[in-house]
Amino acid sequence: MNHYGFPRQVRLLSAEDYRNVFNDVTCKVSNRHMLLLARESNTQHARVGLVVAKKNVRKAVERNRFKRLVRDSFRLHQHTFEPLDIVVLSRPGLSDLDNQTIIKQLENLWQRLNKRAIDNKQKSSSKPHQANNQQKVKNNG
RNA sequence: UGAGUUCGCCAGGCAGUCGCUAUCUAUGCAAGUAGGUGGAGGAAAGUCCGGGCUCCAUAGGGUAGAGUGCCAGGUAACGCCUGGGGGGUGCGAGCCUACGGCUAGUGCAGCAGAGAGUAUACCGCCUAAGCAGCUUCGGUUGCCGGUAAGGGUGAAAUGGUGCGGUAAGAGCGCACCGCAUGACUGGUAACAGUUCAUGGCGAUGGUAAACCCCACUCGGAGCAAGACCAAAUAGGGAUCCAUUGGUGCGACCCGCACUGGAUCCGGGUAGGUUGCUUGAGGUAUGCGGUGACGCAUAUCCCAGAUGAAUGACUGUCCACGACAGAACCCGGCUUAUCGGCGAACUCACUUU
Numbered sequence: 001m002n003h004y005g006f007p008r009q010v011r012l013l014s015a016e017d018y019r020n021v022f023n024d025v026t027c028k029v030s031n032r033h034m035l036l037l038a039r040e041s042n043t044q045h046a047r048v049g050l051v052v053a054k055k056n057v058r059k060a061v062e063r064n065r066f067k068r069l070v071r072d073s074f075r076l077h078q079h080t081f082e083p084l085d086i087v088v089l090s091r092p093g094l095s096d097l098d099n100q101t102i103i104k105q106l107e108n109l110w111q112r113l114n115k116r117a118i119d120n121k122q123k124s125s126s127k128p129h130q131a132n133n134q135q136k137v138k139n140n141g
Numbered sequence: 142u143g144a145g146u147u148c149g150c151c152a153g154g155c156a157g158u159c160g161c162u163a164u165c166u167a168u169g170c171a172a173g174u175a176g177g178u179g180g181a182g183g184a185a186a187g188u189c190c191g192g193g194c195u196c197c198a199u200a201g202g203g204u205a206g207a208g209u210g211c212c213a214g215g216u217a218a219c220g221c222c223u224g225g226g227g228g229g230u231g232c233g234a235g236c237c238u239a240c241g242g243c244u245a246g247u248g249c250a251g252c253a254g255a256g257a258g259u260a261u262a263c264c265g266c267c268u269a270a271g272c273a274g275c276u277u278c279g280g281u282u283g284c285c286g287g288u289a290a291g292g293g294u295g296a297a298a299u300g301g302u303g304c305g306g307u308a309a310g311a312g313c314g315c316a317c318c319g320c321a322u323g324a325c326u327g328g329u330a331a332c333a334g335u336u337c338a339u340g341g342c343g344a345u346g347g348u349a350a351a352c353c354c355c356a357c358u359c360g361g362a363g364c365a366a367g368a369c370c371a372a373a374u375a376g377g378g379a380u381c382c383a384u385u386g387g388u389g390c391g392a393c394c395c396g397c398a399c400u401g402g403a404u405c406c407g408g409g410u411a412g413g414u415u416g417c418u419u420g421a422g423g424u425a426u427g428c429g430g431u432g433a434c435g436c437a438u439a440u441c442c443c444a445g446a447u448g449a450a451u452g453a454c455u456g457u458c459c460a461c462g463a464c465a466g467a468a469c470c471c472g473g474c475u476u477a478u479c480g481g482c483g484a485a486c487u488c489a490c491u492u493u
């Protein structure tokens with residue numbers, strides 16, 4: 001088993017996967033240039049998906065660059081994550097940053113996201129009533 | 142050596158580590174794993190033209206509408222390219238050119254100016270026949286009249302120069318130049334001409350990216366085209382026969398299809414598969430052509446993703462790396478672009 005691969009299992013593939021995340025966001029982390037949304041995954045590992053709007057990043061080259069950096073950063077950090085479905089969104093001004101700063105910011109955001117996910121887990125385990133409610137919502141949606 | 146013109150080519154290299162994708166081989170029941178090989182551009186861009194391909198009807202006739210616009214050729218086709226002609230521009234190599242028709246018709250033209258299209262009499266020039274005034278009786282001034290040579294206005298004032306001619310002038314006449322028309326010669330043609338004849342030239346001003354006329358071209362929609370598999374949902378769908386009425390075919394008409402009856406049973410939204418890369422293909426050589434390009438032979442297979450691959454990091458070298466990312470595929474055009482290299486040619490200067 002390769003520890004730092006990026007196969008199809010760790011990506012969000014269909015429109016349905018994305019819809020699930022957007023409809024039921026449990027963790028939300030952002031800075032000036034990007035926004036991360038996440039919810040608990042149905043799988044045993046973390047998965048990632050990308051939404052880069054043409055409005056925010058005008059040039060195709062820049063969009064590709066950002067996507068590649070996110071994928072690479074995720075690939076290298078994937079085993080530190082809780083099992084989450086994560087969507088990374090772009091914000092305006094992203095194309096002005098160089099590779100180094102984007103990677104640094106991503107590492108920071110990964111950590112914050114992970115921490116929040118763990119906090120949520122502890123909360124739900126300490127209050128089983130609330131956890132049941134969440135379970136119900138999931139089943140309905 | 143410097144300045145410039147045209148054409149062509151390249152688009153950081155090398156090594157290591159970790160990845161992605163397609164494919165081949167090995168292994169495995171399978172998921173996969175290991176190894177090999179391929180993996181963005183000259184513009185992939187804008188979507189401005191032209192094709193292929195697919196469906197609509199097998200896209201046929203006419204009208205409307207749109208496009209193109211010197212000539213010839215190339216091409217699958219073009220609004221592209223090549224060669225040639227005319228015009229403009231540069232000392233030159235070259236570059237630019239929306240370059241059919243206003244002697245078919247209709248329309249348009251600010252300011253200035255007397256007059257701007259059936260041209261015009263403001264100043265000036267001429268005239269003393271007629272009328273009127275003045276008069277030293279010679280004339281002179283005004284009206285009437287002639288005149289487009291001179292001034293002035295304008296982007297533009299209806300051939301130019303010279304001589305004759307005249308009251309002053311005028312193609313009014315003549316010579317030369319220009320122009321037009323018709324021959325002739327050369328050229329496939331556009332067109333050209335130290336050629337000939339005819340015309341005095343207020344013929345025939347400009348504007349057609351003004352309507353328009355002429356010639357030629359064009360059916361529409363697009364890979365989210367279309368085909369197949371197929372949860373859900375709805376109750377229809379396919380084939381044959383018949384051709385009065387109704388509906389549809391996305392400019393309109395002609396025209397064509399469907400609706401009716403009989404027989405048969407599947408239907409098709411989410412999602413998936415396919416279309417999807419072997420092609421008007423590249424490279425080399427030879428032949429034909431001024432050239433665009435064509436033909437022949439040999440050889441090569443050179444991205445095919447689909448939440449969307451072709452990257453990140455480190456080291457190193459140097460000229461310190463621009464514009465920028467395929468999405469059905471080609472041919473162009475246009476726009477963006479750090480720089481580097483090569484070839485041919487032009488001009489200037491120096492040396493021999």
